[in-house]
Amino acid sequence: xxxxxxxxxxxxxxxxxxxxxxxxxxxxxxxxxxxxxxxxxxxxxxxxxxxxxxxxxxxxxxxxxxxxxxxxxxxxxxxxxxxxxxxxxxxxxxxxxxxxxxxxxxxxxxxxxxxxxxxxxxxxxxxxxxxxxxxxxxxxxxxxxxxxxxxxxxxxxxxxxxxxxxxxxxxxxxxxxxxxxxxxxxxxxxxxxxxxxxxxxxxxxxxxxxxxxxxxxxxxxxxxxxxxxxxxxxxxxxxxxxxxxxxxxxxxxxxxxxxxxxxxxxxxxxxxxxxxxxxxxxxxxxxxxxxxxxxxxxxxxxxxxxxxxxxx
Amino acid sequence: xxxxxxxxxxxxxxxxxxxxxxxxxxxxxxxxxxxxxxxxxxxxxxxxxxxxxxxxxxxxxxxxxxxxxxxxxxxxxxxxxxxxxxxxxxxxxxxxxxxxxxxxxxxxxxxxxxxxxxxxxxxxxxxxxxxxxxxxxxxxxxxxxxxxxxxxxxxxxxxxxxxxxxxxxxxxxxxxxxxxxxxxxxxxxxxxxxxx
Numbered sequence: 001x002x003x004x005x006x007x008x009x010x011x012x013x014x015x016x017x018x019x020x021x022x023x024x025x026x027x028x029x030x031x032x033x034x035x036x037x038x039x040x041x042x043x044x045x046x047x048x049x050x051x052x053x054x055x056x057x058x059x060x061x062x063x064x065x066x067x068x069x070x071x072x073x074x075x076x077x078x079x080x081x082x083x084x085x086x087x088x089x090x091x092x093x094x095x096x097x098x099x100x101x102x103x104x105x106x107x108x109x110x111x112x113x114x115x116x117x118x119x120x121x122x123x124x125x126x127x128x129x130x131x132x133x134x135x136x137x138x139x140x141x142x143x144x145x146x147x148x149x150x151x152x153x154x155x156x157x158x159x160x161x162x163x164x165x166x167x168x169x170x171x172x173x174x175x176x177x178x179x180x181x182x183x184x185x186x187x188x189x190x191x192x193x194x195x196x197x198x199x200x201x202x203x204x205x206x207x208x209x210x211x212x213x214x215x216x217x218x219x220x221x222x223x224x225x226x227x228x229x230x231x232x233x234x235x236x237x238x239x240x241x242x243x244x245x246x247x248x249x250x251x252x253x254x255x256x257x258x259x260x261x262x263x264x265x266x267x268x269x270x271x272x273x274x275x276x277x278x279x280x281x282x283x284x285x286x287x288x289x290x291x292x293x294x295x296x297x298x299x300x301x302x303x304x305x306x307x308x309x310x311x312x
Numbered sequence: 313x314x315x316x317x318x319x320x321x322x323x324x325x326x327x328x329x330x331x332x333x334x335x336x337x338x339x340x341x342x343x344x345x346x347x348x349x350x351x352x353x354x355x356x357x358x359x360x361x362x363x364x365x366x367x368x369x370x371x372x373x374x375x376x377x378x379x380x381x382x383x384x385x386x387x388x389x390x391x392x393x394x395x396x397x398x399x400x401x402x403x404x405x406x407x408x409x410x411x412x413x414x415x416x417x418x419x420x421x422x423x424x425x426x427x428x429x430x431x432x433x434x435x436x437x438x439x440x441x442x443x444x445x446x447x448x449x450x451x452x453x454x455x456x457x458x459x460x461x462x463x464x465x466x467x468x469x470x471x472x473x474x475x476x477x478x479x480x481x482x483x484x485x486x487x488x489x490x491x492x493x494x495x496x497x498x499x500x501x502x503x504x505x506x507x508x
Contacts, residue, residue: 105503111403124502125400129422131504132393136350 004091009115011093014039018054021089026113031069039092043067046076057090058083067094075103096120101127158228160206161213169227169235173287176239180283183239184247187294188216188254188275190232191306196269204264208271215257219250235291242279244311251275251309259307274301275309313359313449314426319350321359323391324384325366336369337362353425363451378451382458386466397422398463399500405469405492409433409441409460431456432482443485453483460487468497 004011010026018038028034031042045051047066061083069075077094084091096103100120103109114120156168164172176183190212197205209232216226216234225237241247254273261268276298278290297312304310325334338346341361348354367374386395401415402408416428429446436442443460445453457475464471470491476484 101503109502111502121400121502125397125418126421128393128400128504129397129418132397133351133423140349140351 008093014090030107164227177283182281184279185294186236187298188234191272193232211262219253272307278312313356315352316350318348324381337365340365378454379458382455383462387462405467439489441487445483468495470494
């Protein structure tokens with residue numbers, strides 16, 4: 001093995017006629033039977049200068065050229081050219097540059113095909129290590145994203161009924177106001193709820209709240225936004241709906257359903273509900289004003305003898 | 313301690329002893345379903361508690377468990393990536409042993425917050441090596457001894473490995489090489505695409 005073979009396993013020696021006189025074992029492994037062939041039958045230049053003859057190579061001595069394999073044009077070789085005047089030969093030494101990983105796969109290259117001083121093995125190690133770290137990172141990100149969604153949902157939900165809570169309501173109203181959409185906000189509370197709690201206990205009260213929630217879900221449209229503000233106070237937001245007749249029908253259905261006694265253990269809980277409506281036609285209002293106006297309408301409904309609804 | 317260390321122990325217990333043993337370990341750590349994050353740091357105490365809890369749950373002597381952990385890390389099919397990263401270290405087993413010194417730097421290259429104990433390899437004769445292990449992680453030399461045994465198998469080498477842990481100073485692993493090509497060994501290709 002010559003000194004050059006030890007130092008540069010990926011080199012070729014070209015004589016004055018352009019013939020490959022000798023090659024290191026990596027080159028021999030990639031191109032079988034290369035010795036004796038003309039270099040430019042095996043490789044073609046792809047920049048930065050056009051090189052097609054021995055004389056062209058001599059001119060480019062000590063420069064860096066780029067070749068690619070004719071039999072596999074995707075394999076590009078970064079090349080350094082060295083003219084050897086005493087022998088009248090040119091030595092080319094190659095490396096793969098960023099195409100390293102592909103070339104290793106394509107030509108089944110091993111440790112022995114790279115000079116120990118070459119950084120290729122370290123580069124392959126790093127490529128593989130980075131992939132593993134990125135995969136782990138991706139898995140962690142997905143997990144955190146799932147946890148974030150869950151936390152966001154929990155932060156917007158009333159735990160007893162599964163309806164939205166006050167925080168979610170404020171965000172929702174702000175979003176509707178921002179896009180200047182018309183909508184109606186209905187404020188509702190239960191009549192005689194305190195009596196249920198006082199006579200049948202808090203478990204009965206909780207049961208009633210859950211049953212009322214089911215009624216609200218059932219009697220409204222699928223995309224209506226149903227909120228439990230706290231206690232026996234509920235809010236419904238009807239996105240895009242300001243037609244009083246249609247709203248009235250929904251309210252009437254809710255009021256009728258809420259009047260049916262709710263069985264609990266061996267007894268029945270009797271409540272009813274009153275609703276105040278406020279229709280919003282423009283975005284230049286505050287969430288607080290809207291809630292206040294709906295509340296005023298609710299107050300009127302209660303004053304009018306309960307189990308009814310009023311529009312502000 | 314880097315989360316990767318705790319995650320490795322978690323995977324080892326799950327893959328080797330199953331979810332019931334892991335549930336026992338979780339409970340003795342005061343959790344219902346312990347799941348470590350590989351990419352964040354934990355206090356060192358957590359790792360040492362985890363090792364003690366695992367040894368008790370399996371049950372096995374701590375040293376035996378740690379040596380099995382080392383073997384698991386390079387030989388279990390779920391840890392193929394670790395074996396591969398180690399095999400980049402050398403063409404044959406001797407080459408690999410000499411390259412052990414580079415492992416902490418290679419680890420830091422991949423994950424800049426992963427600081428492994430320093431290793432020093434002293435070649436006493438052509439066939440006898442002493443590997444000195446910086447004693448910053450109690451028990452690390454034991455894990456390494458297990459990993460070395462498995463790597464010798466991987467390369468097809470026949471070796472004798474013996475560990476000395478003095479009260480103070482660096483731990484020693486003595487390694488005697490009987491035959492570098494005792495068995496076939498497992499194949500290794502520089503490209504990960506081939507083995508998949």
